Structure formats: C-alpha cells, structure tokens
Amino acid sequence: MPNDFEKQVKQKMEELTFVPQEPVWTNIEKQIRQKKKRRSAILWLPVMLVLIGSGILLHSRYSMTNHLEKRADIRVTHNQNHEPSRQNESYTETNQNSTVNHSNESEKSSGKKNDNPSKINSEAGRTDKTAAETGSLTTVDRQAKGQKHINIHKQSLNGTANHVALTKKSETINLASIENPPSNIQSRASERHRSSTKLFPSSQSTEKQFSAVQIGNEPLMQNFQGLNSTFLGREIIRTDIAGNTVAAIIKDPLASKGINRKWRKGITVSTGISSMNNGLAITRRAMDFNYIAGPNSSGNTPGSFIAPSNIKNGLSFAVGFALKKQLGKRSFFSTGLQYNYYSTKITVGSNIRRDTLLSSNRAVRDFYLNSAYVTNNVAYVTSTSEYINKYHFVSLPAIIDFQVFRKIPLDLYAGLSYQRLVATNALQYDYAKSIYYKDNTVLNKNQFFSELGINYSFLKNHSLIVGPQFQYSFTSLDGNSNHHLGAVSFKASYLF
Amino acid sequence: MDYYGLVKDCLKGKPAAQRELYEHFAGTMLTVCYRYTKSMTDAEDVLQEAFVKVFLNLHQYQSKGELGAWIRRIMVTTAINYLKRNERYQTDLLFPDDHLHVVSNDHHPEVRMGARELADLIRQLPPGYQTIFNLHAVEGFSHVEIGKILGIKESTSRSQYARARNLLITWIEQKNNDVKKNVYAK
Numbered sequence: 001m002p003n004d005f006e007k008q009v010k011q012k013m014e015e016l017t018f019v020p021q022e023p024v025w026t027n028i029e030k031q032i033r034q035k036k037k038r039r040s041a042i043l044w045l046p047v048m049l050v051l052i053g054s055g056i057l058l059h060s061r062y063s064m065t066n067h068l069e070k071r072a073d074i075r076v077t078h079n080q081n082h083e084p085s086r087q088n089e090s091y092t093e094t095n096q097n098s099t100v101n102h103s104n105e106s107e108k109s110s111g112k113k114n115d116n117p118s119k120i121n122s123e124a125g126r127t128d129k130t131a132a133e134t135g136s137l138t139t140v141d142r143q144a145k146g147q148k149h150i151n152i153h154k155q156s157l158n159g160t161a162n163h164v165a166l167t168k169k170s171e172t173i174n175l176a177s178i179e180n181p182p183s184n185i186q187s188r189a190s191e192r193h194r195s196s197t198k199l200f201p202s203s204q205s206t207e208k209q210f211s212a213v214q215i216g217n218e219p220l221m222q223n224f225q226g227l228n229s230t231f232l233g234r235e236i237i238r239t240d241i242a243g244n245t246v247a248a249i250i251k252d253p254l255a256s257k258g259i260n261r262k263w264r265k266g267i268t269v270s271t272g273i274s275s276m277n278n279g280l281a282i283t284r285r286a287m288d289f290n291y292i293a294g295p296n297s298s299g300n301t302p303g304s305f306i307a308p309s310n311i312k313n314g315l316s317f318a319v320g321f322a323l324k325k326q327l328g329k330r331s332f333f334s335t336g337l338q339y340n341y342y343s344t345k346i347t348v349g350s351n352i353r354r355d356t357l358l359s360s361n362r363a364v365r366d367f368y369l370n371s372a373y374v375t376n377n378v379a380y381v382t383s384t385s386e387y388i389n390k391y392h393f394v395s396l397p398a399i400i401d402f403q404v405f406r407k408i409p410l411d412l413y414a415g416l417s418y419q420r421l422v423a424t425n426a427l428q429y430d431y432a433k434s435i436y437y438k439d440n441t442v443l444n445k446n447q448f449f450s451e452l453g454i455n456y457s458f459l460k461n462h463s464l465i466v467g468p469q470f471q472y473s474f475t476s477l478d479g480n481s482n483h484h485l486g487a488v489s490f491k492a493s494y495l496f
Numbered sequence: 497m498d499y500y501g502l503v504k505d506c507l508k509g510k511p512a513a514q515r516e517l518y519e520h521f522a523g524t525m526l527t528v529c530y531r532y533t534k535s536m537t538d539a540e541d542v543l544q545e546a547f548v549k550v551f552l553n554l555h556q557y558q559s560k561g562e563l564g565a566w567i568r569r570i571m572v573t574t575a576i577n578y579l580k581r582n583e584r585y586q587t588d589l590l591f592p593d594d595h596l597h598v599v600s601n602d603h604h605p606e607v608r609m610g611a612r613e614l615a616d617l618i619r620q621l622p623p624g625y626q627t628i629f630n631l632h633a634v635e636g637f638s639h640v641e642i643g644k645i646l647g648i649k650e651s652t653s654r655s656q657y658a659r660a661r662n663l664l665i666t667w668i669e670q671k672n673n674d675v676k677k678n679v680y681a682k
Contacts, residue, residue, distance in 0.1 A: 005603070008606075012615075016612060017527055018539075020523075024543060032548060032551045035548070036552075
C-alpha cells in the first residue's frame with residue numbers, strides 16, 4: 001500500500017499533462033504507413049517469389065552452364081632422374097617466376113628422396129595419353145608467392161579454351177597444404193619422385209596448351225583420392241591425375257549447401273476417384289425448369305423434358321514421366337508429361353440407332369434414351385444401364401513443392417497442369433428431346449487443372465514419393481452446363 | 497469513453513480514428529515519457545516510438561484491461577529501452593549493488609509544489625534513481641517487477657529506490673524551505 005508521500009507524488013503526476021508538438025503525430029503516421037506496407041509486402045513476397053522465381057530460375061538454370069564441377073589442374077614440374085634434359089627445360093621455364101617453397105631443391109640434383117609426397121615436380125610440355133582420356137580439363141595457374149593473379153581456364157581437348165578468371169586476389173596455393181597425405185603416397189613419392197612444387201605464372205600458362213607427363217609408370221590418381229585440401233576456400237572433393245597433372249574437383253558452393261541442380265527423372269502413377277462438379281458446387285446444378293412431359297406421346301412439347309441422370313463419381317488414374325529439380329534447399333519444381341484418365345457414371349436408357357434431329361438441329365445417328373420418360377401422364381422406365389463417360393487427357397503439369405519440415409521429407413505442393421482432351425466417349429444431354437448423344441465438338445478440349453497435394457519421400461535419395469493429390473479444373477468441360485472435372489487420387493512417383 | 501469502436505476503426509487503418517486515439521492519450525503519455533527522460537525532445541522521441549508500437553500492435557490489445565493502462569505499459573517499456581540504448585543515459589543507468597546507508601521510508605513530507613515542478617525535481621535525480629522511483633512510486637511496480645524489468649536484484653531496486661526517495665524528499669523539503677540546490681540535469 002503506497003504511503004502518503006508516494007500517494008502525493010502519484011496524484012501530482014496524474015494531474016500533469018503536456019501537449020506534444022504536431023510533427024510527432026506526422027512522424028508516427030508516416031512510420032505506421034511504412035511499416036504496414038512493408039508487412040503486407042512481406043506477406044505477399046513468398047507468393048510472388050514462388051510464382052516469379054520458379055519461372056526465372058528455370059530459365060536461368062537451364063541456360064546456364066553447369067558449373068557443378070570445376071577442375072583445377074595444378075600444374076607441377078617434374079624432376080625425373082632419367083630425364084635430365086627435360087628437367088632442365090622445365091626449370092628454365094619456371095624458375096624465373098616460381099618462388100614456391102621447394103623443400104628439396106637441393107635434393108633434385110643430388111637425387112635424394114623427397115619426404116614430402118605432396119610436393120611434386122612434373123614436367124610440362126608433353127600431352128599425356130591419360131590426359132587425353134580424361135576429357136576437358138581446367139588448368140589453374142597456381143600462384144607463386146608474390147604473384148597477384150590466378151586464372152582458371154577450362155580447356156577442352158579439341159584445343160578450344162574458355163578462360164574464366166575466378167579471382168584476382170592474391171593467393172598462394174601450395175600442394176603442401178594438402179593435409180595428411182596417405183602414407184602410400186609418401187612411400188611411392190619418396191621412391192620415385194623428386195618433389196618440388198612449381199607454380200606457373202598466369203601469363204605463361206594461358207598461352208600454353210595443357211600438357212602433362214606421367215610420373216613414373218603409374219598414375220597417381222588413385223593415390224590422391226581422399227586427400228583433404230582446399231582451393232580458394234572451396235573443398236577439393238576429388239582429384240584426378242592425368243599424367244602429371246592433378247585435377248581437383250572443387251565443390252560447388254551450391255552443392256555444398258545440399259542443393260542438387262540436376263533434373264531428376266522418374267515415373268509417376270496415380271489412381272483415385274473423379275467427379276463432375278458444377279463450378280465449385282459439389283451437387284448438380286438445379287434445373288431451370290424441371291417438370292415431366294405432358295400428354296403428348298412424344299413427350300416433347302416445348303419446355304417439357306425429363307431431368308438427366310445424376311452424375312456419379314468414376315475412376316481416375318494417371319501415368320507418366322516426371323521431371324523434378326531442386327530450386328532451393330527445401331523447394332522443388334516438378335513437371336513432366338502424363339496421360340490422365342477421368343470418368344463419371346450416369347444411368348441411361350436403351351440405345352436407339354435411328355437418325356434423329358436434336359433440338360440444336362443437329363442430326364445424330366444413335367442416342368440413348370433417358371432412363372425414364374412419361375407419355376400420356378404415364379411414366380415409363382426403360383431398361384437402364386450404367387454408362388461410363390471416359391475422358392482421356394494428355395497433361396503437362398508445373399508444380400512447386402515445398403518441404404515443410406527440415407528433417408522430415410514431407411512436401412506440400414501446388415501447381416497447375418495444362419490438360420488436352422484427346423479422346424472421350426462422353427454423352428451430352430438434350431433437355432428438349434430428353435436423350436443422350438455424343439458430340440465432342442461442344443467440349444472444351446483445353447483444360448487447366450489446379451493440383452494440390454502432399455507427399456512423403458522414402459528410400460535413398462528420396463526416390464519414392466507418395467501422397468494424396470487433389471485436382472480441379474478451372475475451365476468448364478462443356479460450355480453449356482458449366483461442368484468441371486475434379487479428382488482425388490493417391491499419387492506415387494519414383495525418381496531415378 | 498468507449499474505446500472498443502475506436503480500436504476497431506484503428507485496426508481497419510482509418511486515419512481519423514488513429515488520430516483520435518493519439519490525441520486522447522498523447523498528453524498523458526507524454527508526461528509518462530517526460531518523467532523518464534531528461535528533456536522534452538527525448539520525451540517526444542519516446543512518445544513517437546511508443547505510439548508507433550501501439551498502432552502496429554493494437555491487434556494484441558484484447559479489451560481485457562484499460563486501454564490507457566495498456567498504452568502506458570508500452571510507454572514505460574519504450575522509455576526504459578530508450579534510456580538503455582541512448583548513450584547519454586547509459587553510464588548513469590548503472591545500478592550498483594551497494595547496501596550502505598539503510599534509509600528509512602517513514603518520512604512523509606508534504607508536497608506543496610506544483611505537478612510540473614515536482615516532475616522536474618524527479619527528473620533531476622540520477623537516471624538510475626529516476627527510473628526506479630518512477631516505476632515504483634508513480635507506476636506502482638513492485639521491486640520484484642522492477643528487478644525483472646531492469647534486470648537487477650530486488651534488493652538493488654529497494655536500496656536504489658530508498659536512496660532516490662531520500663534524495664527527493666531532501667529536495668522537496670529544501671524547496672519547501674526555499675533553499676536553492678544544484679540541479680542535476682543535462
């Protein structure tokens with residue numbers, strides 16, 4: 001309970017009031033509007049990004065060269081005792097500019113073993129057969145100390161060269177930075193090789209054809225596998241040796257983030273139930289007029305007719321070829337080509353083969369009676385049968401998947417598919433004549449479906465993907481009655 | 497006044513409703529800000545910042561308590577955060593854990609001065625004392641709550657408050673006796 005002094009203070013303070021200056025409100029209003037705009041932009045941002053980004057990303061990724069692997073060939077000079085002339089040659093080339101640490105410089109002439117197998121000298125200037133077999137190679141001019149430039153150029157073996165400068169920063173790369181070389185390398189190197197690392201200045205190497213000389217009689221490729229090293233801060237994930245050239249595969253920073261930019265191919269199947277809806281309503285559209293034919297035996301007085309059959313759900317399935325690509329860490333794009341089958345069931349009466357003029361003045365050669373008709377106020381029921389309306393589509397889906405949880409392979413996906421009606425046996429209903437007939441010309445063959453669903457991935461590399469799917473056509477199947485196809489199915493895909 | 501409709505209109509983003517809400521509470525809330533800061537400019541800065549928070553978070557006001565109390569709470573926390581990040585106040589906001597000079601809270605002098613004069617007197621306290629005095633004596637927070645708000649011990653809050661109170665009473669009595677004093681203000 002506040003005492004007297006505090007009470008007095010509180011009362012006095014409650015009496016006090018000030019009037020803030022007008023700019024205070026102006027600033028408040030301004031900030032509110034700015035922050036609300038930012039918030040609403042943030043809310044819409046993901047939606048816009050998904051729609052726009054998927055299109056742009058697809059285009060840019062597809063047209064971009066795949067730089068997943070960058071081979072860095074570390075050119076080395078080779079000292080071999082049995083090739084003294086070449087040895088001298090190579091030193092002449094490189095000595096001027098290379099100042100890399102040569103721990104066994106003195107050992108070259110004396111023929112001593114090199115204890116550090118990671119420092120290798122190899123001769124430049126001769127194309128090795130092995131090199132020719134390895135395909136295109138990228139040469140990296142490793143920078144000697146004091147040099148300021150690194151060029152990485154990719155050279156295909158047909159002689160064309162693409163020069164790509166990765167960095168111009170000063171950086172020294174030394175094979176000595178390779179950590180923990182396997183002991184077998186050490187022993188082999190010590191037995192067979194002179195080791196001293198030479199770096200070629202960029203100006204020299206860009207002019208030269210790539211070449212390599214085999215060290216000894218055995219390629220070192222397998223020896224260098226598993227080495228842990230870095231190049232320009234990127235992990236070398238694999239090294240290949242073509243003769244004397246160590247080609248290092250540098251990990252793509254995107255790949256190191258777990259993003260696989262390759263398209264995955266696969267097959268997809270789905271099976272489920274399809275239905276015909278009137279717009280978004282699930283029930284059939286109410287008839288504008290719905291009363292039974294009058295006493296005329298034909299039952300075809302103007303404005304009188306019998307309601308058509310209820311449209312029941314039928315089987316749907318799809319099978320096709322799927323393509324999937326990772327867009328981001330947890331987002332994917334899927335497309336493909338599929339065959340989609342939808343069906344609905346109606347009850348029809350007898351099939352009559354007779355030339356008949358429809359109410360649209362179109363002639364048909366055969367038709368189905370309605371399951372019931374009335375004449376002379378008497379209702380007749382014909383022999384009825386179930387008729388399956390079958391719709392065959394070829395579809396092209398475009399779907400964005402999003403992995404909801406980081407560690408659980410559960411995706412939500414949404415997208416559109418363009419579906420082209422290629423064949424159907426669906427019956428149309430002539431309300432005036434109360435008969436069913438076939439007329440595909442009234443059907444809208446180009447359909448756009450929304451595709452929504454969730455899926456769960458199994459197996460290694462998330463190869464098997466299963467889950468429910470919901471499809472709904474935005475476009476009416478026939479212009480006359482506003483029928484929309486929809487389907488609920490279970491979908492399974494297998495990606496290779 | 498029925499604030500329910502006003503809040504609804506503010507949530508719809510109606511500028512007139514927002515202006516009305518602001519004008520209704522601005523005067524009182526500026527006083528709150530004034531008591532925590534050392535200048536009217538700082539007080540208006542705090543008021544501006546706090547009202548932006550009020551409007552952006554109005555959807556969180558669930559009509560369970562007084563709207564004025566809800567806004568006032570935002571003012572107080574905004575003021576304290578302002579003091580913490582403002583260089584001018586930082587060194588003075590230290591709350592040393594000294595327990596010397598146990599001060600009696602039994603003395604209750606008569607406060608004869610006007611509200612503005614008393615507010616100016618409170619603002620002359622060192623910012624650390626000023627904050628704790630405002631929180632306890634004016635806002636009514638307990639020392640436990642003050643400890644949580646400021647990140648200090650309850651005992652520190654008690655001792656700091658006692659010092660502030662003692663100092664203020666001294667000044668009030670001096671004022672009452674028309675004794676001039678040194679002003680601590682920036």
